[in-house]
Amino acid sequence: MKTNQIGTTMMALAAALLPTIVLGQAQQTPIPEEPSISPQISLNGTAIGTLEYHSPRIVLPSGIKSSSSRINLSDSALMLGISERLYRKGGIGSFVIGGTTTDSDKSPSGTEFFLHKLYLDYQTHVLEGYIGRTDTGTQLVDFPTLRGDDLNEFVNVLNPFSSGENIQEHRYTNQATVVLNRNLRSFLNLHAQNLISSSQNTVGQGGINSYGVNFQYQELAAMQALKKVPLWGFGYERQTPGSGFGGANNILYGGIVYNIAPDPVDRIDLRLQDIYGFGNTTSSFVNVTDTFRAPANTIAASLRWLHSPFGKPGHQISLTAGYKSYTNIRDANTLALALTGVKRLGSGFDLVLQYTYQHRQAAYAAVYSGVRDEHSIQLGFVFNFNHTFNQHLGPRRSLMNLQHQYIPD
Amino acid sequence: MEVTKQNGRRKFLSKLASIAGTMGAGMALGDRSSAGPKENTSPTGWPSQLVINETAPKWNPRDMPKPGEKIHEFNIEVTIEKIEILPLEEHHFYTFNKSMPGPEIRVKEGDWVKVNLTNKTHDFHTIHWHGIYVPCEMDGVPLGTQYPVGYNQTFTYLWRAQPAGTHFYHCHNMTNMHIQAGLYGALIIEPYDGEDIVQKTFPYERDYTLVLSEVDTEFLREQMNEMLMMGEMMDAMNGSKKLMAKMDGHMMGWFANKEAFLKAIKDGWVPPYHQSRTGPAMRVEPNFFLINGRPYPMTEHMHIKQGENIRVRLINAGILVHNMHLHGHDFWHVCTDGSPLATPVRMNTVPVFAGSTVDIMIQGTNPGGWHFHDHSDISLMNNGKSPGGMMTMLMYEDAEEAGFKFKEIIALDS
Ligand SMILES: [Cu+2]
Numbered sequence: 001m002k003t004n005q006i007g008t009t010m011m012a013l014a015a016a017l018l019p020t021i022v023l024g025q026a027q028q029t030p031i032p033e034e035p036s037i038s039p040q041i042s043l044n045g046t047a048i049g050t051l052e053y054h055s056p057r058i059v060l061p062s063g064i065k066s067s068s069s070r071i072n073l074s075d076s077a078l079m080l081g082i083s084e085r086l087y088r089k090g091g092i093g094s095f096v097i098g099g100t101t102t103d104s105d106k107s108p109s110g111t112e113f114f115l116h117k118l119y120l121d122y123q124t125h126v127l128e129g130y131i132g133r134t135d136t137g138t139q140l141v142d143f144p145t146l147r148g149d150d151l152n153e154f155v156n157v158l159n160p161f162s163s164g165e166n167i168q169e170h171r172y173t174n175q176a177t178v179v180l181n182r183n184l185r186s187f188l189n190l191h192a193q194n195l196i197s198s199s200q201n202t203v204g205q206g207g208i209n210s211y212g213v214n215f216q217y218q219e220l221a222a223m224q225a226l227k228k229v230p231l232w233g234f235g236y237e238r239q240t241p242g243s244g245f246g247g248a249n250n251i252l253y254g255g256i257v258y259n260i261a262p263d264p265v266d267r268i269d270l271r272l273q274d275i276y277g278f279g280n281t282t283s284s285f286v287n288v289t290d291t292f293r294a295p296a297n298t299i300a301a302s303l304r305w306l307h308s309p310f311g312k313p314g315h316q317i318s319l320t321a322g323y324k325s326y327t328n329i330r331d332a333n334t335l336a337l338a339l340t341g342v343k344r345l346g347s348g349f350d351l352v353l354q355y356t357y358q359h360r361q362a363a364y365a366a367v368y369s370g371v372r373d374e375h376s377i378q379l380g381f382v383f384n385f386n387h388t389f390n391q392h393l394g395p396r397r398s399l400m401n402l403q404h405q406y407i408p409d
Numbered sequence: 410m411e412v413t414k415q416n417g418r419r420k421f422l423s424k425l426a427s428i429a430g431t432m433g434a435g436m437a438l439g440d441r442s443s444a445g446p447k448e449n450t451s452p453t454g455w456p457s458q459l460v461i462n463e464t465a466p467k468w469n470p471r472d473m474p475k476p477g478e479k480i481h482e483f484n485i486e487v488t489i490e491k492i493e494i495l496p497l498e499e500h501h502f503y504t505f506n507k508s509m510p511g512p513e514i515r516v517k518e519g520d521w522v523k524v525n526l527t528n529k530t531h532d533f534h535t536i537h538w539h540g541i542y543v544p545c546e547m548d549g550v551p552l553g554t555q556y557p558v559g560y561n562q563t564f565t566y567l568w569r570a571q572p573a574g575t576h577f578y579h580c581h582n583m584t585n586m587h588i589q590a591g592l593y594g595a596l597i598i599e600p601y602d603g604e605d606i607v608q609k610t611f612p613y614e615r616d617y618t619l620v621l622s623e624v625d626t627e628f629l630r631e632q633m634n635e636m637l638m639m640g641e642m643m644d645a646m647n648g649s650k651k652l653m654a655k656m657d658g659h660m661m662g663w664f665a666n667k668e669a670f671l672k673a674i675k676d677g678w679v680p681p682y683h684q685s686r687t688g689p690a691m692r693v694e695p696n697f698f699l700i701n702g703r704p705y706p707m708t709e710h711m712h713i714k715q716g717e718n719i720r721v722r723l724i725n726a727g728i729l730v731h732n733m734h735l736h737g738h739d740f741w742h743v744c745t746d747g748s749p750l751a752t753p754v755r756m757n758t759v760p761v762f763a764g765s766t767v768d769i770m771i772q773g774t775n776p777g778g779w780h781f782h783d784h785s786d787i788s789l790m791n792n793g794k795s796p797g798g799m800m801t802m803l804m805y806e807d808a809e810e811a812g813f814k815f816k817e818i819i820a821l822d823s
Contacts, residue, residue: 088497089497089499220641221638222637222638222639222641222642222645223641223642223645225642226642226645226646226652262652263651263652263655264642264646264652264655264660265655266655309677309678310660310673310677310678310679311660312679314677391627391631392626392627394630394631394634395634
């Protein structure tokens with residue numbers, strides 16, 4: 001009863017304070033803002049849910065064997081983007097915040113939410129600068145697998161500070177990046193990264209521990225299906241684990257998307273990427289983290305057929321393959337492939353089916369509980385949407401900006 | 410119909426014999442351009458009587474120019490330009506000859522107009538001659554009277570200037586977007602010398618054209634980008650037989666007839682209005698209201714002196730009604746859609762409907778600097794902030810002599 005009364009008093013107090021609280025809820029900023037303009041708000045989401053069968057039983061990153069079946073919800077994400085035009089044609093200022101789901105054997109639900117995006121972005125015609133957490137600066141080519149983290153160790157420059165517990169640590173990082181461009185088609189990306197350090201071996205190495213540069217060419221969005229080479233690029237990255245942990249690793253990487261059949265209805269394209277690491281002295285695997293840092297050559301390739309009757313995507317079939325060989329470690333090669341089918345049921349809503357296979361040689365399999373051959377099959381749905389509220393900014397790489405002089409909106 | 414007897418009726422009949430004599434038996438289209446002052450007029454020359462054949466073309470629109478007839482030739486190019494409609498408020502627009510509105514075309518009634526329209530954008534365009542008795546093929550309706558003009562193509566329009574009056578022209582492809590994008594301009598057909606009853610009644614020298622329109626800059630940017638994306642793709646495919654074969658009407662949503670349309674839906678084509686494909690469509694909510702392509706305070710003033718008459722031609726190329734109001738004066742509404750009213754009407758606020766033109770005569774009777782604006786106050790904003798939008802000033806050049814010292818103040822919200 002007493003607590004109840006206190007509760008009531010508190011509520012009355014809260015009600016009296018509410019207007020103040022609502023107005024004052026924004027956190028302190030260097031220059032306190034008057035009621036601000038209503039910014040442009042974008043909401044972007046992807047939900048991926050699949051029923052998965054695994055053979056042999058799923059090995060969780062910790063090495064524990066799980067069941068042979070599961071409901072896989074990983075790599076689903078929700079993002080909020082806020083943007084506004086800056087004073088005097090000064091460009092666009094934005095921030096993005098978002099979370100994505102991850103596999104986790106520690107969480108009872110099997111899924112955790114991971115803050116994968118939180119960055120501030122400043123864009124003008126000639127440059128874009130951002131600071132915060134977002135995609136690693138080394139991403140070049142997207143492969144047409146069901147999830148962005150499928151075939152992870154073949155398509156990404158890996159994070160040598162990761163415990164392996166959370167795959168997303170290879171794909172998202174804290175960074176300060178500047179991207180210079182020429183005609184908004186050629187991009188030079190300079191970045192200093194703070195790769196997430198979760199491995200026990202790399203405690204104390206959580207500062208700027210990776211930096212690099214890459215160049216990328218991107219064709220107009222309208223020409224993606226028609227130009228022979230809509231995207232290509234290459235880069236150099238230097239990761240700096242301590243000398244007690246193999247030392248710095250230099251990595252060269254490059255990739256290309258090639259339209260075998262440029263066609264808006266039946267597009268067939270080939271994606272190729274190679275990641276070559278050298279300079280690191282790691283020469284044996286004790287745990288999964290070692291596989292992320294040991295010098296290796298990694299090739300990924302995919303062949304994709306996208307059928308778009310009447311110019312709108314209808315279905316897609318793709319085969320993606322990866323091969324990795326370690327320079328200093330024998331009998332540690334691994335290869336994987338994914339066969340992915342997508343049928344569009346409605347705008348942004350797809351029925352998906354994916355078969356994946358991975359083979360590991362003995363030394364590599366050792367850190368995966370000795371599992372040498374692994375198969376999985378998944379069936380499920382994907383829902384993807386993107387909506388903008390209060391729109392008053394256009395995409396920077398719009399045709400009008402690309403071809404008819406840039407306007408910062 | 411009984412034609413009332415008037416002085417000089419014989420002359421009238423002789424000039425218009427074919428028409429007056431054959432009422433109800435079809436229209437003759439003979440040349441009656443040399444007609445003098447019409448007989449059914451008031452002493453000022455103002456029409457005082459209903460002539461139901463007035464809407465018939467004076468010249469057969471399907472004729473071709475004959476040797477010796479005057480032909481005005483214009484080259485008009487559509488390009489994409491950056492235009493700063495207000496300081497710091499810069500957007501991409503489609504333009505006729507790099508200006509918004511397009512150049513004013515002013516010719517004498519009965520002359521020929523030849524326009525070579527060249528498209529330098531990856532969208533499609535046409536020109537519709539609004540209010541003109543063109544031959545049907547020259548009407549500028551895409552997929553209605555002509556194929557729209559594609560990238561780097563030229564289409565030549567040829568027509569005889571009739572009827573006289575204040576008209577306009579505009580692109581008729583995706584009209585809503587393309588007019589917002591800037592593809593419109595004034596088209597003035599001056600009556601033969603001595604036939605301008607407005608001039609006779611209200612002698613004037615200065616003549617202002619005010620084209621009214623609106624733009625939703627968000628809608629415009631999104632739609633322009635979407636169309637340019639598609640156009641760019643189509644132009645890239647153009648030239649490859651294999652790719653062109655893939656690009657049947659489905660991609661553009663073009664069908665030969667209703668059967669073809671229904672068959673496409675059966676084959677799985679999802680029409681653009683279908684909710685599952687588009688979601689709710691973007692609504693058009695204009696945020697800038699323009700006079701000759703600029704909002705206040707960047708609109709241009711009109712000038713007058715005491716005792717002077719000025720003619721103001723109001724052309725509504727936009728999508729809303731604009732109720733143009735002049736402070737401190739009444740004015741005479743003399744013409745609508747180019748033709749004289751039965752009698753001038755005295756007012757201080759005149760509605761100009763979408764697609765319509767209104768000519769008014771302002772008399773210099775009250776020296777000062779006066780606001781002239783749309784009285785729908787929603788049009789008096791720039792991006793939601795007042796004052797702005799569809800407003801200009803009537804400035805007396807001799808106001809100071811009359812004892813009025815006017816200092817123009819530009820006051821915007823801070
Ligand atoms: Cu047009």
